[in-house]
Amino acid sequence: MEIKDAKVYFWQLIQQKQLSHAYLLTGKSIAEKRELTQWIVQSLICEKPHASGGACLNCMDCQRVAQGQFADWMTIQPEGKTIKVDQIRDLKEWLSTSPLEASFKIAVIEQADLMGNAAANALLLFLEEPAENVYIFLYSQQADQLLPTIVSRTQELLIVESKIEDQLDALVQNGIHRQHAYLMKQMGSDDTLVEAYQAEEFEQWIISLNHFYELIISRDPYSFVWVQQQLKGYLSYWQARAGIDYLIWLNSYLLLDRYSLSEDETNFSPKMLKVFDKVKLNSTSTLHHEINNLLFDSKIYLNANVSPQLIYEKIAICSCRW
Numbered sequence: 001m002e003i004k005d006a007k008v009y010f011w012q013l014i015q016q017k018q019l020s021h022a023y024l025l026t027g028k029s030i031a032e033k034r035e036l037t038q039w040i041v042q043s044l045i046c047e048k049p050h051a052s053g054g055a056c057l058n059c060m061d062c063q064r065v066a067q068g069q070f071a072d073w074m075t076i077q078p079e080g081k082t083i084k085v086d087q088i089r090d091l092k093e094w095l096s097t098s099p100l101e102a103s104f105k106i107a108v109i110e111q112a113d114l115m116g117n118a119a120a121n122a123l124l125l126f127l128e129e130p131a132e133n134v135y136i137f138l139y140s141q142q143a144d145q146l147l148p149t150i151v152s153r154t155q156e157l158l159i160v161e162s163k164i165e166d167q168l169d170a171l172v173q174n175g176i177h178r179q180h181a182y183l184m185k186q187m188g189s190d191d192t193l194v195e196a197y198q199a200e201e202f203e204q205w206i207i208s209l210n211h212f213y214e215l216i217i218s219r220d221p222y223s224f225v226w227v228q229q230q231l232k233g234y235l236s237y238w239q240a241r242a243g244i245d246y247l248i249w250l251n252s253y254l255l256l257d258r259y260s261l262s263e264d265e266t267n268f269s270p271k272m273l274k275v276f277d278k279v280k281l282n283s284t285s286t287l288h289h290e291i292n293n294l295l296f297d298s299k300i301y302l303n304a305n306v307s308p309q310l311i312y313e314k315i316a317i318c319s320c321r322w
């Protein structure tokens with residue numbers, strides 16, 4: 001998702017005290033990951049957050065964070081070409097002490113894919129038993145550049161670069177329908193998507209995913225059959241992965257009341273928009289969070305080479321149990 005969407009998403013998590021201990025921010029732009037992380041810290045400590053959500057950016061606390069003077073934040077960057085095990089040990093020691101200014105500590109590991117095995121394993125032990133009120137953000141361009149065991153203990157969020165209009169223009173020049181291009185940007189791995197693109201098939205895939213989402217959020221057991229009958233044709237590894245990124249985006253989109261889906265921005269037919277209106281009326285934010293967690297878990301299974309069909313079936317089964 002784009003940084004503006006990510007901010008709304010994290011603001012919801014902060015308010016509902018649902019922030020996880022470890023996030024993996026993927027995507028190309030390190031500047032946007034830094035901006036987002038700083039904003040999250042500011043939003044955690046700001047005394048006068050905006051009524052519409054998020055840090056005010058003007059109070060003393062917000063300013064201190066912006067100026068890098070917030071004592072409970074530590075950032076690790078590679079020393080030379082790697083992140084060394086001693087850096088991770090120092091970080092763990094720092095994290096084990098009490099916060100000085102806030103009620104939490106935050107650690108950022110930039111270019112986390114440059115951790116050698118020793119450093120990664122040292123971090124792993126820490127991620128397995130996260131300390132109270134400690135938040136860790138790992139940055140990496142792609143999740144598969146990290147040890148799967150590390151990835152599986154984080155929530156991975158793809159941050160799409162914001163100059164999306166330029167990127168959409170480029171995709172449209174490649175013969176891609178503008179609305180499809182917009183949805184593709186929410187799915188990550190766009191090179192593969194662009195290569196395999198056929199307008200009609202893409203359209204059918206999105207319709208299938210939308211209906212699947214409607215079924216799981218309605219806790220309808222038919223979702224299981226839907227995987228076998230309709231989604232089965234869209235479950236190659238990369239497509240399954242892009243589909244889950246799409247569902248994460250859709251779920252957060254519907255969770256956040258400030259968005260109203262409009263036809264010109266997304267690809268939804270008037271019929272589908274009506275369905276989503278119904279979903280919004282009948283679902284709770286708790287349910288959206290359950291689905292959110294379920295989808296993040298699904299990405300972990302996918303990275304661990306579990307069969308995509310099994311993963312989608314598991315989403316269907318779990319959603320019926322709530």
Ligand SMILES: [Zn+2]
Nearest residue numbers: 046056059062
């Ligand atoms: Zn503030």
